[in-house]
Structure formats: C-alpha cells, structure tokens
Amino acid sequence: MxxxxxxxxxxxxxxxxxxxxxxxxxxxxxxxxxxxxxxxxxxxxxxxxxxxxxxxxxxxxxxxxxxxxxxxxxxxxxxxxxxxxxxxxxxxxxxxxxxxxxxxxxxxxxxxxxxxxxxxxxxxxxxxxxxxxxxxxxxxxxxxxxxxxxxxxxxxxxxxxxxxxxxxxxxxxxxxxxxxxxxxxxxxxxxxxxxxxxxxxQGTGASGASSSATSTLVPEDLVQIQAYLRWERRGKQSYTPEQEKEEYEAARAELIEEVNRGVSLEKLRAKLTKAPEAPESDESKSSASRMPIGKLPEDLVQVQAYIRWEQAGKPNYPPEKQLVEFEEARKELQAEVDKGISIDQLRQKILKGNIESKVSKQLKNKKYFSVERIQRKKRDITQLLSKHKHTLVEDKVEVVPKQPTVLDLFTKSLHEKDGCEVLSRKLFKFGDKEILAISTKVQNKTEVHLATNHTDPLILHWSLAKNAGEWKAPSPNILPSGSTLLDKACETEFTKSELDGLHYQVVEIELDDGGYKGMPFVLRSGETWIKNNGSDFFLDFSTHDVRNIKLKGNGDAGKGTAKALLERIADLEEDAQRSLMHRFNIAADLADQARDAGLLGIVGLFVWIRFMATRQLTWNKNYNVKPREISKAQDRFTDDLENMYKAYPQYREILRMIMAAVGRGGEGDVGQRIRDEILVIQRNNDCKGGMMEEWHQKLHNNTSPDDVVICQALIDYIKSDFDISVYWDTLNKNGITKERLLSYDRAIHSEPNFRSEQKAGLLRDLGNYMRSLKAVHSGADLESAIASCMGYKSEGEGFMVGVQINPVKGLPSGFPELLEFVLEHVEDKSAEPLLEGLLEARVELRPLLLDSRERMKDLIFLDIALDSTFRTAIERSYEELNDAAPEKIMYFISLVLENLALSIDDNEDILYCLKGWNQALEMAKQKDDQWALYAKAFLDRNRLALASKGEQYHNMMQPSAEYLGSLLSIDQWAVNIFTEEIIRGGSAATLSALLNRFDPVLRNVAHLGSWQVISPVEVSGYVVVVDELLAVQNKSYDKPTILVAKSVKGEEEIPDGVVGVITPDMPDVLSHVSVRARNSKVLFATCFDHTTLSELEGYDQKLFSFKPTSADITYREITESELQQSSSPNAEVGHAVPSISLAKKKFLGKYAISAEEFSEEMVGAKSRNIAYLKGKVPSWVGVPTSVAIPFGTFEKVLSDGLNKEVAQSIEKLKIRLAQEDFSALGEIRKVVLNLTAPMQLVNELKERMLGSGMPWPGDEGDKRWEQAWMAIKKVWASKWNERAYFSTRKVKLDHEYLSMAVLVQEVVNADYAFVIHTTNPSSGDSSEIYAEVVKGLGETLVGAYPGRAMSFVCKKDDLDSPKLLGYPSKPIGLFIRQSIIFRSDSNGEDLEGYAGAGLYDSVPMDEEDEVVLDYTTDPLIVDRGFRSSILSSIARAGHAIEELYGSPQDVEGVVKDGKIYVVQTRPQM
Known part of the structure; x- marks a missing residue:
C-alpha cells in the first residue's frame, strides 16, 4: 500500500x-x-x-x-x-x-x-x-x-x-x-x-550528472506480509512499538532490494502469497473488462480493507487476520471488476467522504487495523478538585399558608377514616374546575370516590375496564342509587355535599371483585360533554399510592423542600401545559425565586423540568406555537441557567441536569429553520402527504423533543429498506407509543410509506434536519454540541432561512482536532481510545467552565454531551471487559472515576479514590504482592462514595419529587423511582456496574472469599430482611431471628431475640456492634457477594441454619424439629435474662478529683485503669494526665437550686419514659444541656486541672469555659441515648442506679488512633494480637463512620513481624486543635456478663474537623518500613499492658510523631 x-x-x-x-x-x-x-x-x-x-x-x-x-x-x-x-x-x-x-x-x-x-x-x-x-x-x-x-x-x-x-x-x-x-x-x-x-x-559526460531519480515503491500489503513472515521466523516474539516499526522498515528494505535486482511486483506477490503469478500485460487498464488480481490499484485495496475494518467496529486485528482482511478486500474489489465495473467507477464508488484521509493516517503511522489513540497530557489529578458542598437549607421564605381547597379536605377526610388505604389518586383539571378520583380499600372492599368543585348539576358517564381502552358496563348490584344502566356504561348523578362550609359534589361507588384495571369516565353538564383534553378520563386502579398524601398548608407537607416555590409551580402548571413556549417562559420567570430559595429551590426547579422531560406533564394543549417561539423561550430560560451557573458554583451539578433536560434552544433562525426545512424536505423528495404531512403540521404548530425521536425513527426505517417494525421499535424504545402520536394537538395517524427511489434523498435531508432539531431540543447530543462550539453554516434554500453559528472564542490549542478525533471514533467497537479522547476533551474544557465567559452555555452543553457519550461508550464496552485482564478493568474504572469527578460539585473523595485506584493499578502492573489487598480497600471506598452520593441525591431530591408529585397528581410509580432514575442515568451507575464486575475478580486474587465472619457462632432461626439494623434495634423478636440487614453503621444494639446478623456493610471488627455480637454469642458476618445476598433476601421468613467456617459460611433450610434440636446458644427466645444489679453511687462531697484520688466509690473502671497504668507501662508508652468529675456530681448539680426547673422537667419526662414513650429520651438529653454549673464545681475543677499540670479552659476566656461545660453536660446527657437505654433495659439493669463520672484528659492531636484486642476476637487465638488503625482521632474507629480501618495481626512471640490484613477504606479522618476531652466513665461499663463499653459518649471541648483522606501520600500506607515500625510498636504496647494486667485487654490509644500513647484500657470481653 x-x-x-x-x-x-x-x-x-x-x-x-x-x-x-x-x-x-x-x-x-x-x-x-x-x-x-x-x-x-x-x-x-x-x-x-x-x-x-x-x-x-x-x-x-x-x-x-x-x-x-x-x-x-x-x-x-x-x-x-x-x-x-x-x-x-x-x-x-x-x-x-x-x-x-x-x-x-x-x-x-x-x-x-x-x-x-x-x-x-x-x-x-x-x-x-x-x-x-x-x-x-x-x-x-x-x-x-x-x-x-x-x-x-x-x-x-x-x-x-x-x-x-x-x-x-x-x-x-x-x-x-x-x-x-x-x-x-x-x-x-x-x-x-x-x-x-x-x-x-552517472555517466561521465562534461555536461554533468543526470538529474533523473530512481524511486522504488513496494505495495504496503506486500510489506505487511514480509513483516509477518519475518515475525513468524523469529518465533512470534513480542515487539515494543519501536521494534515493530524497525521490523516493518526492514521488511520493506528486503523487498526493495529484490525489486532493484529486477524481480517484478507480480512475481513478488506470487512468491509471498503463494498465489499464481498474474500475466504481465502492456494493455491499458481502461481497455480491459477484466483486470488481473495483481493489477488492482493498491490505494483502492487499502481503502476497501479500511471500510471492512470500520464496518466490523474497528477491532484490533492480529497480524495473521490483517493479511486475511487485505486479501478479502482485494477479492471483493476483483468481484466488482469481474462484473464489468471500471476502475474509475470503482474509485468513485468507494472513495466517499473523508475515507482517503482516514486511510492515509493509518499508513502514515504504520498502524493497520488498529485504532489511533490520543496522547493524554500528564496532570496533577488534584487540579480537578472541586469542593462545593451541597448544603440543604429548607425554604425560609415567609409565606402565608394557603387554605386547603374543598378537594384537599375531601382527601384528608378519606385518610382519616379508620382502616382506609388509598390505592390510587388522580386530579384532573377542566377549565377552572377540578375533579378528584380516588380508589381506596376499606375492610377488603374497594371503593371509588369522585369529588369535584364544579357547582352546576353534573352527570357521571362511567364504566369499568379490564383492558386498556375498554368500556364495560358495571354489574347492576354495584350501581349507586339514582343510576341509569346503559349498553356499555352507566350514568350517575353527582350528590351535593359540604365540608367546613365549602361546597362540592361527589359520587361514591363500591366495587365487586371483578379484577378491573381501571375506570374510564366522562362528565355531562346539561348538553355539554366534558372530557380530559379531548380524551376520556381514566382512573388506573393498578397505580398504588402507598403514601399518606400531605396537603398544602399542613405542617408536615413539603418538609425538606422549597415549599413556596413548588406550590407556585403547581399554581402555574395549567398555564405551562399550553405549550413548551409557555413552560419555558414560566420557568424563566421562576428562576429568581428558585435561586433565592437556595439549593432546594434549584432542586425544585429541576424536579419540575424532569417531570416534563419524562413526559409526566402535558407538553401542549390547544395552543399553536411556532418553533422559533419555543426555541426563543428555551434560549431565555437557558440564559438564566447560564447566569446562575456562573454566579453559584455550588449549584452547577443540578443546573447541568436542568440544562440537559431542557435542551439548547436558540434565537430566531435556529428555531425558524425547523419550520422551514421540513417543507424543503417534502418538496425535494415528493412526500407531501400522509405521515410526512401530519408530522409537518405538528412541527409547525408545536415542535418538541419527541421530534428528534420521530426523525431518528424515520431514518432507521429508511435504512432498513422500509421495514415498518424498525420505525415502531425506535419510537417505542424512546417512550413514544401510538397513543402518544395520536395525543398531539396535530396528531400523527399514519405510518410512513416511501418509495425506493426516495431513499437516498430522504436519508440525506433527514440527516441534515436532525441537526436542526437537535440544535434546539437536545441538551446532550454530541454532534450538535460540537457544531455549536466549533461553528457551522447551513445554507438557505428558497424560502428556508440559512443559519450561521460562529465558533466559540478562546478554545484551547488543539481542541478542534481533539473533538474531531472523538467524532471519528464515536462508533468504534473498541471503546478505550474514545474514552480517553472524551476525557481529555472534558479536562481541556474544564478551565473554561470555571471561568465566566461569553457563550458559556454552549460549552456547558458540550461538556454534558461529552459526559453522556462517555457513559454510552462505557456501557457498550461491558462485553469487551468480559474476559479482560484485571489491569484493563482497573484502567476502565479509573477512567470512569475521572469522568465522575468532572461531573460533580464536591469531588474531593472521588479524586482521592482515583489517586488510590491509579496507585493500585501501578502496583498490579509491577506485580506487587499486595496490589489486590490495596485495590480492594479502594474498591470499598469507591462503593462508600457512591452510597454517599446516592443518599445525598435522595435527601436532596426525593422530598421535592414527593411534594410536587402530589400537587401535580403525577403517577405514583414515577414519583417513587424519581431519584433512583436520576442515579441510574448518571456516571455513578456506570462506576457501580464496573465495581460489581471487578469485585469477585479482586476477591479471588486476594484470596478474600465472599464472607468476613466477625463473630463466628453457629445459629438457627427465621430469616428476616430489614433495611437498617438501627430501625429495629429496640425491637424484641419472639422467636430466634437471623436479620439480613442492608445497612449496619457500627454503633447499633442487637435486638432481643436476634441470633444472627448478615449484612453487605463493612463495620469494623472492633466497632460497638461487632463487640456486642461476640459478647452476646450472636453470628455477625459481612457478605460481599451480591448474588448470595439476594438469595438470602429471598428466604425472608424461612427457617435456616448458618454454620461459619474459618473464612466462609454454609447455610441450609431446616425444619421446626431441627430448630428444637439446634445447638444455637440463642435457640430459645424469651428465656429469663439474669438481671444485673448496680450499687447506687453517692456524691462524696467533691466536684473534682485528681488521679491520685481515683477509687471504686468515686470513678469507673476507665479512670481507675488509666491511673493504674501511669508509671507502670514502659517509658516509650505515653499515658495522658487525667482528673475526674466523680460519681454523684450530676445528681448534685441537678438538685442545686440553680437548676430547679431543669430537675422538674426531667422528672416529668421520666414519667413519659416509664410509659414507654421513647421520644422522651431525646427531650431529656436536650433538657440536661440547660444545667447551670455551681461555682464550687467550677473552682474545684480548675484547681484539680491546674494542679495536675493541665490547662484550664477558662484562662482563655469565659467562652472557652462554656464550651468545656457544654461538653461535660453532653457526657451526662448520654446516659439517655437510645442505644444505651435499650441496652440496659435488655439486661434489666436499673437505669436509675446508673451513675456517670467524667474522666478529663488533654487531647493528643493524633496522627493515628488504634484499638487493640490482645486476643484475636475473630479466631479466639490468645497467641495473636489483633488491632485496627485509623488516621486521625479514634472516633472514626469506634463510632458510626463508614469504611474499614487498617487491620493487622501480630504473634506475641514475633512482635517485629506484624501481618497486614487490610488497608483502610475510611474516607474521613478527624483532627482537632489542642483541647480537652471529657470521657464517659459510668458504673455500668465492663460488668461481668455485660459489656457496657462504648454505650456512652466521650465529648471533646472543641469540634473535630472532618478531613477527606488522601491515603496515597500517607507513609503508613505507602512506606512499608514506616508501617512495619508503627504496627510493631502498637502490638508491643498491647502486649505490655496485657502482661501488666495478666488478662486479655481492649486497649485504645494514639500515635503522635511516632510515639505511642494509651488513653484507656479495659478487660477484653
């Protein structure tokens, strides 16, 4: 070639x-x-x-x-x-x-x-x-x-x-x-x-040398063959790209040498291909009707081979397949020549568009049948950092609550009926009146209620339907009084009624059990028939409304939303339904109110627009509007969105979603061209009747995003040689049914019906028309977005206006070529080069999106389109990854992470996930023995980030979807899945899918298995599936129960009657719930396999036995008799739990004591243990100085006359608590915070702290003392936290006898915090220490902070060789300024048979700073020597303390500048 x-x-x-x-x-x-x-x-x-x-x-x-x-x-x-x-x-x-x-x-x-x-x-x-x-x-x-x-x-x-x-x-x-x-x-x-x-x-003539030149040219396909033969002779070894190029040129040189010796190309081809030598001829090519195969022009063979490769999706062919492809291309061209086609005709046939330039690129790069790739720039990932957090603030605009309408009151009256369950609800509007249709179930009877504020006499013309579109006369025995039965319907008069002085009319029908799908109806007032926008009204019985619908003006209605804005939207919806022009203009009018309401206002606007985009709202009703008027309104609204995007970076993520749903719009000629161009298409292609004329009428009177789908359906239909099923398939896949086509003001009744001679012209013209439609309606179309930024010109024709869009100024150097690359490869079968190009384009575009500039919205739409194309390409690549090596899957995950980081407002966690993932990928390439363990930690962190994003979206959007959905009578299924569909359509969903694919691969490589058994106990019981362990922690099960809990935070209580907990969550092995499970002999395990977890969820309410092994769990269904014989320690539920008695502690006259005064009567075990350690641990282990506020001080302060009202309030709340009104717990905690400190307490605490060498907070000002006093009160108030209260109640511990001392220590501002169990809690191995380590303060380890800590084990006889079990995945670390911490130290902790540790709160005087952690720069993660030293020191400290006490210990401590500090120890339970 x-x-x-x-x-x-x-x-x-x-x-x-x-x-x-x-x-x-x-x-x-x-x-x-x-x-x-x-x-x-x-x-x-x-x-x-x-x-x-x-x-x-x-x-x-x-x-x-x-x-x-x-x-x-x-x-x-x-x-x-x-x-x-x-x-x-x-x-x-x-x-x-x-x-x-x-x-x-x-x-x-x-x-x-x-x-x-x-x-x-x-x-x-x-x-x-x-x-x-x-x-x-x-x-x-x-x-x-x-x-x-x-x-x-x-x-x-x-x-x-x-x-x-x-x-x-x-x-x-x-x-x-x-x-x-x-x-x-x-x-x-x-x-x-x-x-x-x-x-x-040369000759030697006096005139000098001849200037003629020789140039030996060898066809490229022969060079390919020769290079392959050289590669084969050398054993098919792997070449670097440089060696590959050298080999290729060496092959060329060998062939040139042969040609220079006189060997003809025909003989050379015959020799290399083992084909018969073509006869040589001096005849002109144009005179031959048949051309020898060796005489086909090589450039045409190259082009045909490229076309075949492009049609196959541009796969990467091995050398032997490349040779086959060249020969197949040659045969195809020869077959054409054999049919009598001339070379000139052949050339004209295949050399179309820019095919020659594409082929020349391949030849230039010596890369045949392989996709070219852009070279990505090396960048610091943190340059992509965006820290605009979404802060939810409820709408604080003062509005006068609207009075509920009579239909609101009617709905409320139904909800207040005993045993009334609302099945479905639909509010219809006609003119300025409304009719409300509700189906309910009361005592297993289905009833239909129709109420209207229409005041004139009204007849209900109705029937029942088992199938769509059916009218079936109801059974005579269910007819309301005064009804008239007709052939296929019934007529019933509305009855006048009244609620709170407001008049309405109502019909109520009690149905039989006929399996009806719904109820079609129309209304008649005198001689006037009233319909639903020209169609029948229809109440769908299958649409279940499981919510308790809130009403405007009610206290809880619209909670967590920009309520005033949503109610304003609802008031304007009827006008918005007239046309998209009206809707977009109303949206523009509401933009300021949405902005002023903050994030929830922007979200409210988005929810409304999203309901519109998903066709839950009417786009057009009895109003004709020109396309240019719609595009102008779009343009106005998107201008407002663009201005907000510039001014409010914290809203950009939601604003992008709104813009994607709205489309670009455009002034004047852009919209007008939609109207003009369809006429030109009809004229040029002789298709002025039928479906094209009906579509033309719709386009003229109300163009919409549906027209993009209709245009694509027509193109697909024509390309399929007029297969009408293809037309309907495209429409239906995009949500357009026959009914929707008929529902337009200018309905489309006909199917397309074209002639074969119209094919080429229609494909050309409709393809061009698609650009005009997308220029207005599509917010995420790549080609139209690129065209808008790069500029384009569409010539006018006759009356059709021309359009000229100028390029956006100030684009990065090389950006047009980058976008050209993306467009060239957007359909490639191999997605990797395209994904790299899309990401490079987004990164290059990013600085422009952060700057305030002209035509910002064109750049935003381009970024939206690049993002959308990226997601589509990733989804297309799933098949490619089925058998891919781990490194390739990891690379794709890194690409998706980068794309997600470019799409969200607060991406710090995602960026650190990306950095860690890239580091794991490098470790995998280098065959590091810990790459899989490291990658697993970041896979887990990625999942936590996605879960957090999903929760954020749900909290941010779903309340607005619920409230606005109820106001606009949106179908309940659409409301229920609103947030889920947003997440499913975003970059997070593609990341989740890839992580799920990679998890089993990773677990297999790291030998991690599908389970982590935290508390290994063999149990039998009934499987019960719950969403959250927290939601059932105070429940009592009356039979042995194994919970499958989708969410476990780590600080919950395990409910009575529960013998096992299975969860996909990953609480720390030393978290509160983990310790609780082991102490209570409850099976507790994490299941990492989604298939297994789904299987277990399917066993809800069935009886199963679970048996843990060292790294797995087996389970099987059992019978009741087997349960009775079960050896499960908790097989019997409801047996007597021995009551634990507490000795009531008294106030012994001191408000504060030093460590030397710590005694069993004054403080709990926590304070006594820390005092015992002082001076006894090795010198390299630090113990912080401590003082304490002893037992009885809280009661003494409460009885002080200063706090009389607080004491009275607490006594009243205790009465409610005794009556099992558990909401009193939170109220008691709030009341405790109102305590006033007696001056004697202040003075004694100051004296003891200063005397012990600790700083006194009051020396920094009264405000600092108030902070300290508030922390003390929070510790006392934690006596009434839910977890602690239900735990003591479970073991029948007298809560009144619980006393709370407060241990006061200086905070060590830790680099790391750790918890040690000197006997491995999972295996029970007393020769092995188990420990967990987190970055920052230890609250992330013992509290409900998501993610796993770093974990390791260490044999006591080899403390210099800690074995790493897992890298950390916690995204957050806590750090604090120099401060004081006030630790709970009750008499209800560390009792024999009851582990109360961790139930009560320890509160620092200052709030901790939450820092998103970057583990890729942490020496504990990346420096093996440093890690080994620190982990070994932690293990040594644990071993020393165990030897000091002579029993297994649960030790908490911190590391600061390499030094170990122990802050508390207790017996390991």
Missing part, C-alpha cells in the same frame, strides 16, 4: 522522490519561548527513517498542510505544498552544473517572518546525517548534527538553493522552522526527503 499518489510517482520518476503531505508542528505551550529540538536520524532496515520532533505528551495540533498537484508546466518542479492558509512550499530540482551531483531550489511564498532550513545529507554507509562541506552562505552547524541555513527573503517570498557536490550523497533531508511563529513544518510527521541518483550510476 503505497503512501504516494500517482501524480507524485510520475514527478518523482522524473526528478526526485518526495513525500506529498506536510504538517507544521508547534512546540508545546510550555516551551513557546525556545525552539524545539529536532530529533537525530537513525538507520533502520537499510533505509533512512526520519524521526519526528520530540514533544510533550500531546502538544497542540495545528492545521495540516496538504500538497497541491504538481505544476506540470515546469519540468523542474517536484511539487507544491500548502503550509498554512497563505503560505506554500515549492520544491524543484535544477539541471546540475559541472561538478555537482544535484541542485535543489526551495521557495516559500507569502512568508511573514524569518525561515530556517534545518537539514543534512544522507549516505548509504552512514547511520546519521552527514554535514556537506559545500553549503550556502549564512549556514551554521547545529550541535554537530545538522546544518541551519536561513532562507533569503525576496518580496513576499523566501528562497534557498542547495548544491550537492559529494557523489556519495544520495539524498538530503530537511525541516523548515518559522522563527516568527515558532513552528516546525514537517512531512507528514517526519522529515522531508529529496532523493537523487548517486555518482556511481
């Missing part, structure tokens, strides 16, 4: 060989002030192969120069090359004077500055350029590797003549450097080369 055109071959044969494409290359932007360094040349395969200039990872791309045809009038002219828009290079070889080998003339026209020729000569015996001694004036030597000669300026042109007198030189090579523009002009990415005959081929 030759890279030269026929014209070039002819010119080269006369004078010189010169490649006929040139590309100017600019330096990287970072190096604009210096000239780029040209690379030296090297020999490969017997030929000189020029190399390109070195550049940054992807330098800016400048317009490609394309050679013009050679000027045949001048015999000396080799060719002309367009270097840029005004400048041209001309190369000529002149007859050489006596004594010269050759003379070359170079001329560049219309030059603006100084040009330099960077050049050298080539000799067969030299590897690098040689520097001829004969050189033009002004030539300088560049680094002894090249010559640099300035062009001579002559008017607007620059010229240069090179003379060669060395007979050993057979060619020169050069580049041209424009100093003014800092550009290098190159030949198709390589050096220009001019070859000429050397002296050994």
């Amino acid at each position: 030759s890279g030269f055109s026929a014209a070039a071959n002819a010119a080269a044969a006369e004078r010189c060989a010169l490649a006929f494409r040139a590309r100017p290359a600019a330096s990287s932007p970072a190096k604009r002030q210096q000239q780029p360094q040209p690379a030296s040349l090297r020999r490969s395969g017997g030929q000189r192969r020029p190399t390109t200039l070195s550049a940054s990872s992807r330098g800016p791309v400048v317009p490609r120069a394309v050679a013009t045809s050679a000027d045949r009038a001048s015999p000396d002219l080799i060719g002309k090359f367009t270097l840029d828009s005004n400048s041209e290079l001309q190369v000529a070889v002149n007859p050489a004077p006596q004594g010269l080998v050759s003379e070359i003339s170079l001329e560049v026209t219309n030059t603006s500055g100084s040009l330099i020729l960077h050049w050298g000569a080539l000799r067969p015996d030299k590897r690098d350029w040689i520097l001829p001694s004969r050189k033009p004036d002004g030539t300088t030597v560049y680094k002894n590797r090249a010559l640099r000669t300035p062009f001579v300026k002559s008017g607007d042109n620059s010229t240069l003549r090179i003379e060669i007198d060395d007979p050993g030189v057979h060619a020169i090579e050069f580049l041209i450097f424009d100093e003014t523009q800092n550009k290098w002009f190159k030949n198709n990415g390589q050096n220009f080369q001019v070859q000429f005959q050397s002296s050994r081929h």
